[in-house]
Amino acid sequence: MDSERNEREGNERRISWRRGEQRGVRGQRVGVRGYPSRGRRGNNQWEVGHPLNEIWMNDEDVPPELVSLATDVMRKRQMKMQGVIKVERNNEREVDRETENYDEFLDASGGADSHLSLEGQNFHFEWSTMKSFQGQEENFRPERTGSVYAFDSAYGAFRSYWDDDILELIVTEMNLYATKIQSVTFQSEWYPTNVHEILCLFSFWMMLGIIRMPTATSCFSVDPLLKTEVFRRIFTRRRYEMLSRALHFIDSEPAVNNPNPSNISAARSSDRLNRLRPIFTQLNYRFQANYILDKDICLNESSTLCEGTLTLKQFNETKASKLGIRTFELCESITGYLWSFVVYDGKQSSTDLMQTPGELKGTAVVKKLISPLLNKGYRLFMDNWYNSPLLARFLKLNGTDCVGTLRSSCRDVPTLINKAPLKRGEYIARHSGDVSILSWQDNDRVTMISTCHGSATALPTVSSRPPPPTRPIPFKPQMVLDYNKFMRGVDTEDQMFEPYLLDIKRCAKWNMKLFKRLLNVSIQNSRILLESSTQKNHNHLAFRLSLVDSILTYHLPYCPQGRRFTISSSISTHQIPQPIIPSNTHWPVLMGRSAATAARNRSFRKRCFICLREGRKSQKTPYCCETCQVPLCIINCFKLYHTSQ
Incomplete structure (x- = not known):
């Protein structure tokens, strides 16, 4: 009876301690450290502006119940490490079989990180009071930080990431992929692209991030309320659509619109990120080679919003884009410079992260991104x-x-x-x-x-705007x-992107959306390179406008000339219609093979040159001048074009 009563009293004391209170000699409630509990509004209530109070600075102050609980936990852990307690593995295997189809993030509380415990170092923890703590910061070893090379223009900094090698690869893959698109209309109008046109395509997207348009089609509108000359100066609507459709980075599929789906599935690589591997490799290498990080760095994840059904999408309630493609990023804390990144690919990302069996995914991410910076004295901030x-x-x-x-x-x-x-x-x-x-x-x-x-x-x-004196x-x-x-590097980067998002418009392909985000990252990093080289702050908008202007100045004159005329009233590199010389050979003819073909197939219809020049909204015409090859309406426009100077 005595043993049962003692055990019951011990359980009651343990329960009362867990509730944060004990009974005094006269039934008074006292705190876990022995003094009366006055509640939040008592005399011992802490107020904002007063120094913080550290409790249990000595081990003697710790309640016996907590000491006993901690001792039991440590004893069980040591016994488990020695093999006395055997864990039932069968139940764990059954749970693994049930959840093997679900890909979820495992955090540090998910179990032991066996890989780190096998490093041969002292990973046993014995906790002591802070009186004996002698921790010191590591000595920062890099002699200089910032940009490795000196840049004097936005164009030079941007081209340090997008050099001719990676652009030539994109051009080669685009021209190869375009030949596999099984569309008569596309093949009849497509002509090979080059490096200059790819850079102009980048500038088009940059301007689309600055000038928000509701749709890509509205960029080429002639409506006075929507008309924007910069887009129509770079591309025609049809050429932009063809370039967007043909944009490709690696030959992962043997054919497009293959009638046999089994052949396509057999030819596709098991790597779901294979379509962007060359871009990932190039940018990761260039981001690291062009910049030396400052001492304080941070590691966090970012999300690229992506709609539709996609196995790459992950849910993260802490991000603005809660459902999208997740990217782990290592950034400089102050400037937000993105130094390295890894795109999360679910279970297949274990290969990219070089994750070993028993190693937590969070640990693998940290080791992958921080490995080139070890033993250099950096200070890493993580959540x-x-x-x-x-x-x-x-x-x-x-x-x-x-x-x-x-x-x-x-x-x-x-x-x-x-x-x-x-x-x-x-x-x-x-x-x-x-x-x-x-x-x-x-x-x-x-x-x-x-x-x-x-x-x-x-x-x-104290910040630049201190709080009022009445607020402690x-x-x-x-x-x-x-x-x-x-711990704000990634957030700083996202804030810089917000006014100039390139991936805000819907994309038919998820890889195009992710590619536009990486392009935006390279623009932001280019601005940081220029600021580090010139030791001056550069306005983000002015930097982007300067970059677009330089690209169009250097590369627009060398874009492929696949048409003989242009609808833009601004300076263009395409051939402008020559003055008309009186002749008897200017006759209207059908652009199609016959009138019936032109009526069935709208690809043989073009917008009238005069109607577009005058800003009138007109239907497409199947007629053009036999000599000039310029699409014109039969009524009024044909005569006006050949009689005007």
Whole structure:
């Protein structure tokens, strides 16, 4: 009876401790540290502007119930590591079979990261109070940062990413792919493209990001309310549609519109990102070769909005584009320069990430992106999807500091940090060698991990617009302040893109939408290169306009001349209709083989040159001049064209 009563009383004490309260000698409720609990509105209520209160600075202050709980957890973990406790693998295999068709993100709390534990280093954690913490930042080794080469123009910086080699590859694949498009109309009107025309296509998209048009067709409208000369100066509507349809980067399919679907499926590569592999490789190499990052860098994910059914799409509720193609990006914290990236491809991304069995996906992403920067003294900021004590120690042993948020349920997080009841304005911190973990209660509970911060607190740096004197400035842990300051690189990049999105219009192909985003990234990185070279700030809009003007000046005169006339009233490189010389050979003829063919097939109808020049809305005409080969309406327009000077 005594043993049962003692066990019941022990359970009641444990339950009352978990509720955050105990009973005093007279039934008074007291806190877990022994003093009376006054509630949020008591005399001990913390107020904004006062220093934070660190609890349980010594191990003697920890309640016995929590010490017992932490001891049990550590003992079970050690027994499990020694093989005393055997885990039932059969149930796990059945669960794996049920979920093998579902691709989901595994975070650091999903289990042990066995790969890091096999590195042969000390990955055993014994947590102590912060009095003995002696963590220091790594020495930053690069002698200089910023642009590797000196650039004096937007065009030069942009061409450092899109050189002739990658453009020649695009031209070759486009011309090859165009020959496989099984369309009589397309084949009759297509003529090979070149590098100059591809760059003009890039400039067309840049202007489409600056001048928002409802549809791509409206760019070529002659309506006075929609008419925009810059688009009609670069391309005709038909040529732009053909280039967009033929744009290709790698020969992954033997034919287009193949009547036998089984042949197409057999010829396609199992790599779903194969269509953009040359672009990924080129840009990743150029992004890294052209720029040296500053000390503070951040790693986060970005999402490219994509509609329709696509297996590459992932859901992320924290992003504006909640459902889209996810990209992991390593950026410079201050400027937002994108240094390297990996496009997430579901389960197949394990090959790109070089993920080994037993390694968490978040760890594989970090190692893939940070591997060229190890042992150089960088300070990496990440969120709780990537962070874990094991990863933090791995990075510290490889000369890289790590700072970020942490999930309190993550493996190897001390039970003291996870279970300690905190009131607003209180925090608790512990360290294990060079890894420190801090849990702070603000409006919500925040858990942080760092390899270069202690438990120091400070006031935020006063911004250019300080708060009013009546509003106190709150104290915060220093690692929280640094995290808020330097974990904004990817967000800064997205904010720069927002006014000039190239992928905002619907694309028939998902790879075109992702390609336009990467093109936009290269433009943003080009601006950062120019600012680093000239040590001057450059307005984003002025930079893009200067880049478009340079491309059109250098390359528009050398685009293929596939037609003899142009409808643009601005300067153009295409042949403008020559003055009419009186002759008896100007007769109207059908552009098709016969009147019946022209009536059935609208591809033999063209818009009247005079109607377009005068800004009139007209139907397409099947007639043209036999000598001039200019489409003209029989009534009035034919006579006006040949009699006007």
